[in-house]
Amino acid sequence: MGDKLIDRLPAPEIAGAIIPWFTPANRPSTDRIEETAGLIQALGCELAFLRPEQVRQVNSAQLLSGGILNRLADDLEASDCTLAVVDGALTPVQQRNLEKKLGVKVIDRTGLILEIFGLRARTKEGRLQVELARLLYERSRLVRTWTHLERQRGGGGFLSGPGESQLEADRRMLDDKIVRLKSELDDVRRTRAVQRAGRQRTGKPVVALVGYTNAGKSTLFNRLTGADVFAKDMPFATLDPTIRRLDLPTLGEAALIDTVGFITDLPTHLIDSFQATLEEAMQADLLVHVRDRSSPADQEQAEDVLRVLERLEQETGLPLPPMIEAWNKVDLLPPDRADALAMSAEVQEEHPAVLVSAVTGEGMDALLAAIERGLLRSAAKVRVILRPEDGRARAWLHRNGEVLTDEMQDNATSMMTVRLKTDRLGQFQAEFPSIEIEPAD
């Protein structure tokens, strides 16, 4: 991918961080503070201090007011910090002004998450996606700077300074890179589509684990498939989707996908560039939403996950697959809380829930059973009678479903039982209206 436009942080650094908040409504909770600390540590930085700062009056040039800024500068210096994190959104101008004033590198929340993603991406696709996210982020900031300059130039005639043409050149270079990356990613996406089609042809159901970062998806994935995926107590341990065989007690072989975790305020550029990965999950037959039920922030995290999924549904036009929930980390709960949760799990209707611990293995059988029930909800078992001349329909069923039995009848017809996705069922009926289809058991 050649030279990077954005300087990577030479780890390790000593970081000082603040979380700006503006109205009582967005005062950061302890979970948010812990999450930010976790993000900074995930970068391999040593955290000197981290505190919320109420911004009463926004200073458009540097976001923070003089008082906050002076205190921050003092603390950064006292702790020999080389990096300041502002866990919010900074405009390029604010970022530059802050760097000048504080004398250290400054990054905001998006920059922080992008840095972590950059460290984590291991596969070619992962790296391409992160690079694209970085470029899109950088470009959105360049454009703003550029229009800003252009406006300043106003009716100045020939006064187009050297800065402007440099920016224009930068912008063109970014655009070129973005186009190249997108086409590389399209290739990857096509390969994936072929692989996916291969899986669909075999009729094997696909199950995807989704959820907030650190919820325990990879640990659960490893436990269910006997795989050895990197799972760690750090945000965004997983970036690249991994797929493994999952053996279900009655349905037999399925495929299980582990995915990138979600986070509150996930930068838009990241969602856009990880779309290929997330699309993979969107096309699964069943989603398992893994939740860390031991986290006090679980409820908000779950809502954030649902919001991102709904956004993906709108953007991709793909309907969300049916979903169940795995309520993870029950081993960390006091018994009475676990009992209460078990009771509420039983009455979940839209998204049936199962209590599990990916670490102790508790609840795995119940989870597998719930996965099977979920899959059966999305696929129907049907019986079809075919005459000898229905060769095309027979081929279609083999291609699009899972043929379970195929028996010759006395009258030269054959009776097939086939497991078909609900949408495929509709397609079959549209394509072969004269062939009768009825539910099997």
Ligand SMILES: Nc1nc2c(ncn2[C@@H]2O[C@H](COP(=O)(O)OP(=O)(O)OP(=O)(O)O)[C@@H](O)[C@H]2O)c(=O)[nH]1
């Ligand atoms: N006590 C306990 N810890 C768990 C459980 N499941 C996962 N963990 C821990 O939670 C941390 C995060 O687990 P991961 O499996 O990496 O989480 P993830 O959802 O894959 O995270 P990302 O890949 O970052 O999105 C690890 O330290 C796990 O050991 C559980 O059931 N109980």
Ligand SMILES: [Mg+2]
């Ligand atoms: Mg993971």
